[in-house]
Amino acid sequence: EPEVTQTPSHQVTQMGQEVILRCVPISNHLYFYWYRQILGQKVEFLVSFYNNEISEKSEIFDDQFSVERPDGSNFTLKIRSTKLEDSAMYFCASRAQALNQPQHFGDGTRLSIL
């Protein structure tokens, strides 16, 4: 069964550095999402992306965050200047065109900011 893949599985970065988290969604999917889960807390929505633009974003997704689909297969989340509180598990998800289809999640990238 096709799956969403995320790389790296664990990223350790110094505070203030830029980080790019990578996702390869399922190939025929058109809707893409990023969520995060701070340790011990809820999974929280960050951003959704469709037709090469952001369709919705949460209040967490401030100017430090950006998303891109650079080449038709990858979907990236960039954090420009990381803060300690950005430490979390970041999940990518994708969904097919039909509205009644489920979101499929990757295994996540654990981001640790030192």
Add this chain to the structure above:
Amino acid sequence: KQEVTQIPAALSVPEGENLVLNCSFTDSAIYNLQWFRQDPGKGLTSLLLIQSSQREQTSGRLNASLDKSSGRSTLYIAASQPGDSATYLCAMRDANAGKSTFGDGTTLTVKP
């Protein structure tokens, strides 16, 4: 703003028991509801998806129900096994079919 609550936060049962996990939500204008399993430090595995027009879905030993009028969903696990031990999350996709709002999860331990 959608609020999703899961009760109980943790549950420990002996192997073989049937059990029910609860999920409640405040805004009934949902598009669908998805139940996930999360093992420690791992990603989200989709278990069941119920559309807003449906009342229940079944997959093997799992049965999920949805009652929009009362703002509730339940996940029923029959004949629990130690391998069912994990955190179970419910998530509502809003009526614009966009983002999902997650509950805190119920951490299930099934003792052999």
